[in-house]
Amino acid sequence: MAESTGPLLAVEDLRVRFPVRSTGLVRRHSGEVSAVDGVSFAIGRGETLGLVGESGCGKTTTGLALLRLVEPSAGRVAFDGTEVTTLGARALRALRRRMAMIFQDPYASLNPRMSIASIITEPLEIHGLHRGRQHRRRRVGELLELVGLSPDYGNRYPHEFSGGQRQRIGIARALATEPDFIVADEPIAALDVSIQAQIMNLLEDLQDTLGLTYLFIAHDLAAVGHISDRVAVMYLGRVVEVADRAALFEAPRHPYTRALLSAVPVARPQVERRRDRIILGGEVPSAADPPSGCRFRTRCPVVFDRCSVVDPVLARQQDGHQVACHHWPGIA
Amino acid sequence: MSASEPVLSVRNLTVEIGTRRGTARVVNDISYDVHRGETVAIVGESGSGKTVSALALMRLLPEPPARVGGRVLLDGVDLLRGSERELCRIRGHRIAMVFQDPMTSLNPVLTIGQQLVEPIRLHLPLTAGAARDRAVEMLHLVGIPAPRHRLDDYPHQFSGGMRQRVMIAMALACDPEVLIADEATTALDVTTQAQIVELVAGLQDRMGMAVVWITHDLGVVAGIADRVAVMYAGQVLEEAPVDALYEDPRHPYTTGLLASVPTPGIDRPHRLFAIPGLPPDPVALPPGCPFWDRCAVRGEPRAEFTPQPLRPVGSDHQVACSCAGPAARHG
Numbered sequence: 226m227a228e229s230t231g232p233l234l235a236v237e238d239l240r241v242r243f244p245v246r247s248t249g250l251v252r253r254h255s256g257e258v259s260a261v262d263g264v265s266f267a268i269g270r271g272e273t274l275g276l277v278g279e280s281g282c283g284k285t286t287t288g289l290a291l292l293r294l295v296e297p298s299a300g301r302v303a304f305d306g307t308e309v310t311t312l313g314a315r316a317l318r319a320l321r322r323r324m325a326m327i328f329q330d331p332y333a334s335l336n337p338r339m340s341i342a343s344i345i346t347e348p349l350e351i352h353g354l355h356r357g358r359q360h361r362r363r364r365v366g367e368l369l370e371l372v373g374l375s376p377d378y379g380n381r382y383p384h385e386f387s388g389g390q391r392q393r394i395g396i397a398r399a400l401a402t403e404p405d406f407i408v409a410d411e412p413i414a415a416l417d418v419s420i421q422a423q424i425m426n427l428l429e430d431l432q433d434t435l436g437l438t439y440l441f442i443a444h445d446l447a448a449v450g451h452i453s454d455r456v457a458v459m460y461l462g463r464v465v466e467v468a469d470r471a472a473l474f475e476a477p478r479h480p481y482t483r484a485l486l487s488a489v490p491v492a493r494p495q496v497e498r499r500r501d502r503i504i505l506g507g508e509v510p511s512a513a514d515p516p517s518g519c520r521f522r523t524r525c526p527v528v529f530d531r532c533s534v535v536d537p538v539l540a541r542q543q544d545g546h547q548v549a550c551h552h553w554p555g556i557a
Numbered sequence: 558m559s560a561s562e563p564v565l566s567v568r569n570l571t572v573e574i575g576t577r578r579g580t581a582r583v584v585n586d587i588s589y590d591v592h593r594g595e596t597v598a599i600v601g602e603s604g605s606g607k608t609v610s611a612l613a614l615m616r617l618l619p620e621p622p623a624r625v626g627g628r629v630l631l632d633g634v635d636l637l638r639g640s641e642r643e644l645c646r647i648r649g650h651r652i653a654m655v656f657q658d659p660m661t662s663l664n665p666v667l668t669i670g671q672q673l674v675e676p677i678r679l680h681l682p683l684t685a686g687a688a689r690d691r692a693v694e695m696l697h698l699v700g701i702p703a704p705r706h707r708l709d710d711y712p713h714q715f716s717g718g719m720r721q722r723v724m725i726a727m728a729l730a731c732d733p734e735v736l737i738a739d740e741a742t743t744a745l746d747v748t749t750q751a752q753i754v755e756l757v758a759g760l761q762d763r764m765g766m767a768v769v770w771i772t773h774d775l776g777v778v779a780g781i782a783d784r785v786a787v788m789y790a791g792q793v794l795e796e797a798p799v800d801a802l803y804e805d806p807r808h809p810y811t812t813g814l815l816a817s818v819p820t821p822g823i824d825r826p827h828r829l830f831a832i833p834g835l836p837p838d839p840v841a842l843p844p845g846c847p848f849w850d851r852c853a854v855r856g857e858p859r860a861e862f863t864p865q866p867l868r869p870v871g872s873d874h875q876v877a878c879s880c881a882g883p884a885a886r887h888g
Contacts, residue, residue, distance in 0.1 A: 279746035280717075387835055417602035418773060422817035422831035429828070444746065447776070451819035451829065488751035490776025492818045494799045497780035504755055505748045508716055 231306070232267035233406060233438045234291070239264045239300035241283070241290050245513055258513045260286040262462035263300070265539065268406075273432065273439040275453030275470070277446055277485075281509060282459040284442045288408040291440070292324050293317060304406070322352045325399035329411035331391035335383040341369070341394055342379030348401045368397040373427060389420035396427065400435070410442045425452055446489045450474050458482045461520040462512055464539055467547040478548040481521045519551065527552060562633075563590035564767045565614075565652070565735045570627035572606070572613045572791075581839040584610045585791040586627070589784075591735065594761065596768040598778040598799075600814075601788030604836055607771045608657070610788075611737050615654055616644055631735065650680040653728035655721075657740035662724055663712040669696075669723055670708035673730060680731045695726040699756060718749035725757065732764060739771045754781055775818050779803060784873075787811050790837050790847035793867065797874040807876040809855075810848045846878070856880040 241261040261283040268274045278284045289295045291302055293309060302309040307320060325348075328334035335344055342365045349355050355364045366376030372393040383391055392412060399407055409428065413421040425448065431437060443449050449456055450470060457467040458479065466479040477483045484503040491497060505524045510516055516523050522532040531551050539549040572584035584606040591597045601607045612618045614629040616636060629636040631652055636644065656662040664672060673692040677683060683691060689708070696704035699722040712720055721741065728736055738757065742750040758781060761768055770781060778785055779799065786796045787808065795808040806812045816830035834851040837843055843850070845859040856879060865877035 279748065389835070418775070418814060419602060419817050419832040420835075422819075422829035423833075425819075426828055426831055446747070447819040484748060488747040490747075490750075490774065490780050491820055492775040492779050492803065492815060493820070494779045494782075494803050497776075500780075502751055502755070504751055508718065508749075 233270045233272075233305055234268045234440075235301075235303040236267065236287075236291065237265050237301045237303075239287065239290060239302060240298045241286050241295055242298040256513055258511075259462050259515070260512060261290060261297075262512075262515075264459070264462075264464050266457050266464060266467060268438055268440060270405075270438055271432070271436055272455065273441055273453045275449035275456040276440060276442045276459060277444065277449050277456060278459035279444060279485075279509065281461075281512065283462040283512070284444075284459050285410055287459070288326070288410050288440060288442050291408060292321065292326060294326070318351070322348075322354075322402045323404050324406045324408070325402065325404040327392075327395055327399050327407060327409040327412045330415050331388050331395055332383075332415070334395055335391055337383050339382075340379065341365075341381050341383070344383075344394065345369075345379075345398050345401055348398060352402050354402060364401070368400055369394075371400065371431070372397045373423075387420075388416050389423055392416060392424055393427065396424075396431070400431070403435075404437070406438045406440075408440045408442065411444070412441075413448060414443065414445065421448065428452065446486065458485065461509060461515055463520055463549065464547075465521065465549045467539070468545075472544075472546055478542075478546060478553060479521075479550050480525050480527050480552075484526070519549075561592060563592050563630075564632060565591040565769070566628075566630040567610075567614060568628040568630065570610055570613060570629065571625070572609050572618065573624045573626075574609075575622040575624075576840060579840045582842050583791050583839050584613060585842075587786075587788070587791075587793045588627075589786050589793065589796065591767045591769055593734070593767055594765045595783045596761065596770055596781050598770045598772065598782035598785045599788055600772060600775060600778055600785060602773055602836065604839070605788040606791035606839075607788050608739055611654065611739050611769065611771055615648060615652065615737065617654075646680070649676045649728075649733075650731045651733055652735040652737070653731070653733040654737040654739065655724050655728045655741040658744055660717065660720065660744070663720060665712050668709050668711055669715070673708070673723070673727055676727060677730050691730065692726075695730050696723070698729070698760070699723070699726045700752070701726070718745055718752065721745060721749075721753060722756070725753070729760060729764075729766075733766060735767045735769065736761075737769045737771070740773070741770075742777065743772065743774065750777070757781075775815065787814070790842065791839060792847060792865070792877060794848065794865075794878070795874075795876045796867065797871070801871060801874050805871070805874075807870050807874070808848075808878050809852045813851075813853070854880060 239261055240263055242257045242259050245256045245258055264287055276284045286295060290297045297310050304320060312320060345365050345368055346361050349361060355361050365379045369376045369378055374393050413424050416424060441449060441452055453470050455469050456473045457464050460481050466482045477486055484505045487503045503526060507524050510523055518533040518535055519537050522528045537549045537551050539547050541547050568588050570584055570587050574581045574583055587610060589597060599607045613625045618625060625637060670692055674688045677688040677691050692708060693704045696707060701707055701719060701722055742753050772778060782799045785799055785802045786793045789810050795811045806815055813830060813832040817832060819829060832851050837847050846865050849855050849859045867875040867877045870876050
């Protein structure tokens with residue numbers, strides 16, 4: 226479209242705030258939660274960016290805000306050179322043909338009353354693609370085959386399928402409009418280990434054949450480390466570290482990333498016995514009332530006085546590794 | 558350890574559940590022993606029968622629709638034969654369970670204190686005041702800050718990790734000999750999971766408790782277990798000391814499961830090994846090996862034993878596969 230070089234998606238200082246209402250008889254607007262509080266990253270064409278973090282860190286909200294499934298409160302999202310946050314409804318719909326989403330729960334994200342064919346053709350109808358019954362039916366068959374299901378499944382209903390098969394159907398729906406970019410929000414979290422591997426392999430194969438760009442959101446660091454080219458780590462509404470997959474897993478720089486990686490169990494007893502775990506004390510503070518300065522300072526094992534005063538920015542190091550921590554150079 | 562008598566001995570446990578579609582054979586003849594201070598992990602995927610087998614041995618399954626067979630010996634006493642009265646004295650006292658979901662396993666309309674004091678008063682000869690002190694001590698033990706103050710809070714005032722700590726405090730309140738932890742950390746984030754795993758291991762060292770840790774997470778198992786039993790379609794397909802299971806898995810299902818787990822950092826980009834297909838329907842279990850349809854190294858024809866008997870393949874290592882040998886390993 227506008228440009229063919231540069232990143233496919235560029236996010237700058239994205240913020241999403243939700244109102245907090247007091248509980249009780251009269252529901253008053255009593256404050257705000259910044260679920261996403263100044264997130265910036267870029268994703269290159271054909272690249273997979275992994276977005277990791279624990280529950281409540283804002284990773285899902287970030288994914289939804291990119292597609293404007295929740296409205297960003299501030300910041301910019303440029304998709305292939307087009308600013309997404311200011312688009313009108315018609316232009317947004319046109320752009321959404323090129324962006325799709327795969328959801329976490331394959332049981333909740335397929336309408337139980339719709340046949341597989343109508344689930345998959347709904348996006349085609351919305352965007353007026355593959356018009357005509359014959360075309361649509363052929364397209365459903367193609368898509369089902371693409372995700373490793375029998376092309377004859379169109380007349381069946383979601384309850385007839387297992388979790389892994391449902392997730393394949395969700396992927397077929399996401400691929401219906403031939404998108405360039407897919408936000409995969411915890412696409413394997415609800416699946417069993419042996420089925421997770423099937424879905425990860427499918428996502429990788431589809432990326433190879435269709436040239437897709439992924440934002441892969443997950444709390445499972447092992448899965449993210451397997452599928453991603455680069456990884457961004459979120460904590461309490463912020464990105465605290467972004468780096469190439471290998472650099473992040475081999476030499477994490479932010480103390481939170483270090484603790485997070487050290488907490489991930491590895492399926493090797495000898496490795497597990499020798500490991501030094503960094504056990505974080507306490508709990509994640511409330512996003513409605515984040516700590517002053519660095520948001521991680523209340524749990525950080527290497528906190529010092531500057532951390533409570535100055536909020537560290539996500540700064541790019543010489544080798545391209547980005548980190549938001551006062552222990553690294555170039556951070557104001 | 559294994560020289561002594563086991564604290565808990567599960568013998569030929571079976572569970573059948575009547576459904577509209579027919580009888581589901583959810584647990585098919587499983588046996589294992591747990592010794593004092595030992596951690597036995599039961600691993601398996603959803604529907605493999607690991608949770609149902611735990612509920613059955615605690616006699617927490619409603620009968621009917623469930624039919625439970627076999628023996629569950631706690632220090633020689635068969636829990637499956639005891640009266641409800643006897644069980645009430647044992648459950649929560651000598652054998653306790655931590656359930657998977659900390660959001661739904663606490664009563665939302667009672668304070669944490671009321672819920673913690675209940676098993677203490679029921680099982681230990683303590684006055685109300687002493688029971689309350691014991692509850693405070695337990696909350697302190699599981700790392701809840703300001704425990705005396707938190708006792709009068711309701712479950713919704715605690716985070717997921719804190720609720721799971723409360724569940725553990727409740728299970729440990731009467732010094733059980735055996736703790737059954739059913740996916741006790743699955744709903745939690747990794748950093749909280751690490752806290753809880755460390756907590757249970759520390760308590761186990763101090764109190765000599767035996768732990769049955771039920772999970773699908775092979776990473777957690779590698780860190781905590783002494784012995785591992787791998788369940789599939791209601792059967793134990795392999796049982797071994799933890800090192801032997803990971804270093805020298807013999808059952809094709811175990812090797813497949815281990816190969817399908819990505820390892821962070823150590824991994825190089827490659828395709829994950831994916832076990833094709835799906836587990837069998839418990840209402841229509843095929844005769845013979847339950848894994849045969851998905852097996853990469855299966856023998857022909859399908860073995861006819863139902864269930865496949867476990868046979869020894871090494872010291873303390875048993876496998877239910879007629880063709881399992883060194884050749885069963887995946888790269």
